[in-house]
Amino acid sequence: MIETVRQLLSEFKPAAWEKDLLSSGFVKKIELVDRKLHIHIQLPFAGSSWGEEIQTLLDERIRQVADISRIDWQTDIMVESIARQNTVPPIPGVRNLIAISSGKGGVGKSTTAVNLALALHQEGARVGLLDADIYGPSIPLLLGKPNAHPEIIDEKYMRPVKAHSVVCNSIGFLVPEHEAAVWRGPMASKALSQILYDTRWGELDYLIADLPPGTGDIQLTIAQQVPTTAAVVITTPQDLALIDARKGISMFEKVNIPVLGVIENMSYHICSKCGHKEMIFGEGGGIKMAQQQGVQLLGQVPLHIHIREQSDDGVPIVVAEPHSKLAVNYQKIARKIAASLYFSGKTEPSTIFAVNR
Template sequence: MTVIDAVKTILTEFKPKFWQTDLVSAGFVKQLTLEAGELKIEIVLPFAGLGWQAMLQEEVEGRLRQLDGVKRISWQWHTEVASMPRAANLPAIQGVRNILVVASGKGGVGKSTTAVNLALALEREGARVAILDADIYGPSIPIMMGTRKARPVSLDGKLMEPVEACGLASNSIGYLVSEDDATIWRGPMASKALAQILHETRWGEVDYLVVDMPPGTGDIQLTMAQQVPTTAALIVTTPQDVALADALKGVAMFNKVNVPVLGVVENMSYHVCSACGHHEALFGTGGGQKMAEQCGLRLLGELPLHIDIRQHMDDGCPIVFRSPEHHLSLAYQKLARSVAASLYFSAKPVATPLFTRQLDD
């Protein structure tokens, strides 16, 4: 066996959760050479996953250095986020490769908090990300991202420029009308407003557009689900039975309009005491896993309940943006990697990406 063959064997053993195959078999390893003692490894991921680099190097670098002739290792990581199929083959939004809809069967489960921190985490994982606040009746993105007074502008009289919020392009009905006006709209008016914001915003080149949907499963949610060229939906729930029952309705709603549900995110899985760090399952345990198994879905992540998460949102500076290395932020990073990998492996890409971002040399 040659040294390169040995390297391939070692790399083949790296197969994280939510990956359907390994680096080598998936074709992610683009270059593998050994010259003058320098082992060069180039890896291109078709989904966001900067965090996988540290995991891979920690797991295999020691073994690679033990191979004959290997004196130095040069890692090159790139991301070329693939465009995945859209529900009902709806026309794509200009420049937007994938649309991730974050939904819930009921309010109060932390859907918007999850959507915002997930979007920020995907950006930290090496993707270009934007966020759309589709919660017409209760837009919260302007509050959570500290942009309540922002207003989109139009440079050409046709398209709105998105509002920059915590480094992300964003748009929301909350930027355009007062909260009182939005809450009294009828369904058709709300749906039309969403369609305008979605299609008349100059999003630019975006790997993932995260859409924060309104809670519930009524006519307005159905109409919105049918209008948005969704790549996949995420269902946010808490472990308690009443939330799980409503989350099941959310899955049924997306199934009705043929929007693929990528998986379940269990929010408030456990409470972390700010004084001592003790973990306590206030709302029960295992509910999200049980629901995922019942629906044939993946449990993509379990997120904690902590006062810091709430406080940062109220301050208009989400924890993933304010303190990206905080252990609470790392939970969202883990979720982002799971979501991005699961999305890629869920179907066959439909197009070649338009740009490449180099992550590390």
């Protein structure tokens, strides 16, 4: 009977996974005692919802073929560190740093970065947000902390601001809102490095870095002087945005940072009155570009007034309406990013922790 259960578990393979549940080594124990079946699953990436999906899909099927009185499912999240391409020393406590990038401004990169960070936390990970947009920081506003300041430790280090269960730091916490950071590239890069390395992030599975748009000094700093694990590129279906997104992918390829995929933001508009779906920025551009660049399309996010309203209120949609279609979409994309990151490279030794679900 145990072999039958193993066979059923081996059939679970989401599109984002390179191997099935069993051959990936994620099934740690299958035990039958007094007609009670215990199944222990351990995932090395954020994805507690995978555990719920596994249980939903397989629970009934197992009961149909096995003479059991109860199934006890246990899913642990134990996020592993993925080896980086560069030799920059790791940030203490941070296992994986994912850069969120866009070729041009105005495509919703920061809003996407914030919702993805919060979704990763909901999927069982400890998450931090680095606002790497020195010239136009928006993370403080998006997280509802425009007047917050990091706590200073020993007159040298900073304790990040906490919002909605994630920690974050930004130049926006350090410079008055009405003042502009009028700095040349080297100064901006130095400021970013100080915020990154002088912040005591604590134990994080993922540090999400919200990069400024383009392919300038800050992007090169993140690529060459920061232990970046991988990148995600945000675009819209509009031709102009797609051209710049291709440049962003090309930049990461040149510095040997894996691009996990593309997210097509503002993919379509949903009317809040009638629910009509309209492709106001074009259609199919993100899919076509992903295919041409040899990366995956991680997901499509609609242009919806609720996303904008909740962002302006400092309570992102993933937190404000966690069970809504909009939030679930971000959660699905976050799971794909976490799984794709794990399967994209080799794990490296690291202190890891468990989150029981």
